[in-house]
Amino acid sequence: MKRLMLSLAGLGPAIACLALMAPAIAQEEQSTAPYAYRQLDDPAKETKAQDLMESLRCLQCQGQSIADSDAPIAGSMRSLVRERIAAGEDPEAIRAWLIERYGDYVSYAPQLTGLTWPLFAVPAFLMLIAFLLLRRRFTGKTEDAK
Amino acid sequence: MSDTPPHRAPRWAIWLPLVLFLGFFALVMIGLYRPADRNVASALVGKEMPRFDLPPALPGRPGLDSKVLANGKPHLVNVFASWCVPCRVEAPQLGELAKAGVPIEGISVRDTTENLQGFLEENGDPFQRIGADDDGKVQLALGSSGVPETYVVDGKGKIVYQHIGEIRPEHLGLLLGKLQEAQQ
Numbered sequence: 001m002k003r004l005m006l007s008l009a010g011l012g013p014a015i016a017c018l019a020l021m022a023p024a025i026a027q028e029e030q031s032t033a034p035y036a037y038r039q040l041d042d043p044a045k046e047t048k049a050q051d052l053m054e055s056l057r058c059l060q061c062q063g064q065s066i067a068d069s070d071a072p073i074a075g076s077m078r079s080l081v082r083e084r085i086a087a088g089e090d091p092e093a094i095r096a097w098l099i100e101r102y103g104d105y106v107s108y109a110p111q112l113t114g115l116t117w118p119l120f121a122v123p124a125f126l127m128l129i130a131f132l133l134l135r136r137r138f139t140g141k142t143e144d145a146k
Numbered sequence: 147m148s149d150t151p152p153h154r155a156p157r158w159a160i161w162l163p164l165v166l167f168l169g170f171f172a173l174v175m176i177g178l179y180r181p182a183d184r185n186v187a188s189a190l191v192g193k194e195m196p197r198f199d200l201p202p203a204l205p206g207r208p209g210l211d212s213k214v215l216a217n218g219k220p221h222l223v224n225v226f227a228s229w230c231v232p233c234r235v236e237a238p239q240l241g242e243l244a245k246a247g248v249p250i251e252g253i254s255v256r257d258t259t260e261n262l263q264g265f266l267e268e269n270g271d272p273f274q275r276i277g278a279d280d281d282g283k284v285q286l287a288l289g290s291s292g293v294p295e296t297y298v299v300d301g302k303g304k305i306v307y308q309h310i311g312e313i314r315p316e317h318l319g320l321l322l323g324k325l326q327e328a329q330q
Contacts, residue, residue: 032256033281059186059291072256073292076282101289103189 035082036075042086049082052091055108056081056098065108185310188289188297195223195303196287200277203254203262210251210277216303220328222250222321223297224273225285227257228265230293232312237269239313244272248325252276255285255293296321300328 040046050067056077058069066074066081077098084094098106110116190196195212202209215221224240226233244250252273254262262276279285288297291310298307298321307324309317 033283062184062186073282073285076256076286079281080283080286098286099189101189101286102186102291105186 033076033079035079037078038082040082040086045085046082048091049078049085052085052094053078053081056095057106057108059102059106186291187310188291188295188305188308190289191305191308193305195297195299195305196284198277198284198287200253200279200284203252203257203276203278204259204266207273208275210253210275212303214251214275215299216301218301219249220301220306220325221299222248222325223253223288223299224250225253225255225288225290225293225295225297227255227293228261229257233265233294234269236294236312236314237272239315239318240272241270242318243313243321246322248322249274253279253284253288255279256282298324298328 040049053067054065056066058064058066058071058074058077060071060073061069064071064074066077081091081094085091095107095109099111104111104113104116110119112120195215197212199211199213200209210223215223222240222243240250250272252275254276257278257280266273277284288295294312296309296313297305298309300306306328307321309321313321
């Protein structure tokens, strides 16, 4: 029993040391960009930045937006967005700058392009078909009656 | 009530839902067994290297100014970090490329001087210049979506190729070929 106590006492400093080290290790991998985890002072600008960040994809954890993600690259992207909004840049210009570098995939807001136009056209087309079919059915009944 | 409705659907129409379902099933299976490539490639390949001027990451070693990349010789630009495990895997291959006389420039992303020094002591140091990209801005400007990534830049400062992920021994031939192509 005494031996166990002694060995535990010996472990004490080691555990304390580990506990001190853990935050240091976590910090290393954190983003060092200034506005990664700091909001802008101007609430109107912060809201603008937040809206844009929620519609940009994190390139490392690709199901998340950069507003949600804790990946270091998402921190860099948040800082880039906030700094540019603070400098008065238009959110859509920042989105365009990122699309120029990463392609459409970086944005959650689909752009109308040669590839994506069916996304917008097909629902309108289906609505039109449904309207025509339903009209025939409704007016067809009255034709049957006579 | 009449015995037969006036407009009867053709007989084959009964198979239509099954055909639709099978088509959908085939799509799901293709997606499941051949998932799309999730690497986000830079859209800047084939375009000019963006302009940047990074401060030195190490004392006594120059930082990286993008002007150097347009000095007439093809370069490799390696985006790396000491906290990145695959960067350790590719270190011997970068060493070999450096030995073959390829100028390799480093962009050290979100790193500290001590960690970087330790990393280079442990894994070898193939870099001519190392720029410190502490906030990751230059990484974003390059369209790089992670570390490690390696860009082949021709002598005029144009990006001709992007290698995503670590350089394994089997990639050396490909990279040397791209460098040779860039020289012509």
